[in-house]
Amino acid sequence: xxxxxxxxxxxxxxxxxxxxxxxxxxxxxxxxxxxxxxxxxxxxxxxxxxxxxxxxxxxxxxxxxxxxxxxxxxxxxxxxxxxxxxxxxxxxxxxxxxxxxxxxxxxxxxxxxxxxxxxxxxxxxxxxxxxxxxxxxxxxxxxxxxxxxxxxxxxxxxxxxxx
Numbered sequence: 001x002x003x004x005x006x007x008x009x010x011x012x013x014x015x016x017x018x019x020x021x022x023x024x025x026x027x028x029x030x031x032x033x034x035x036x037x038x039x040x041x042x043x044x045x046x047x048x049x050x051x052x053x054x055x056x057x058x059x060x061x062x063x064x065x066x067x068x069x070x071x072x073x074x075x076x077x078x079x080x081x082x083x084x085x086x087x088x089x090x091x092x093x094x095x096x097x098x099x100x101x102x103x104x105x106x107x108x109x110x111x112x113x114x115x116x117x118x119x120x121x122x123x124x125x126x127x128x129x130x131x132x133x134x135x136x137x138x139x140x141x142x143x144x145x146x147x148x149x150x151x152x153x154x155x156x157x158x159x160x161x162x163x
Contacts, residue, residue, distance in 0.1 A: 096118055
């Protein structure tokens with residue numbers, strides 16, 4: 001009986017150790033570091049932009065991190081669980097000011113509540129950034145160019161499938 005209890009404790013202890021290895025830090029077992037910086041557009045701070053760092057490596061490079069710029073264009077990255085940081089290594093960086101809101105009358109319709117100000121070339125060929133193992137407070141993105149012309153502006157409905 002004693003050996004069965006000992007084996008049971010060993011088994012349960014192993015499960016706890018394995019479960020704990022996948023938890024914490026927002027990186028899910030990936031090496032993470034704090035990242036903050038600034039985004040400008042034509043030399044002016046870009047406010048209210050979403051900045052997404054998408055790890056760019058083969059296999060499972062890790063989860064993305066996001067941050068929103070303040071009035072000075074400054075951002076701090078966090079994971080979806082709220083922990084700060086980004087996975088160490090190379091990333092593609094997606095920046096956008098466009099914001100959508102679901103229509104109260106029809107959930108299949110979204111309305112643009114903030115237009116896209118980021119020039120198209122940054123959306124089709126996003127910049128890259130290599131997150132150092134010690135982290136950084138100086139991730140700088142100096143965007144330049146003309147903001148998108150045409151398209152849906154000023155809160156016009158845009159049909160979007162939500163399936």
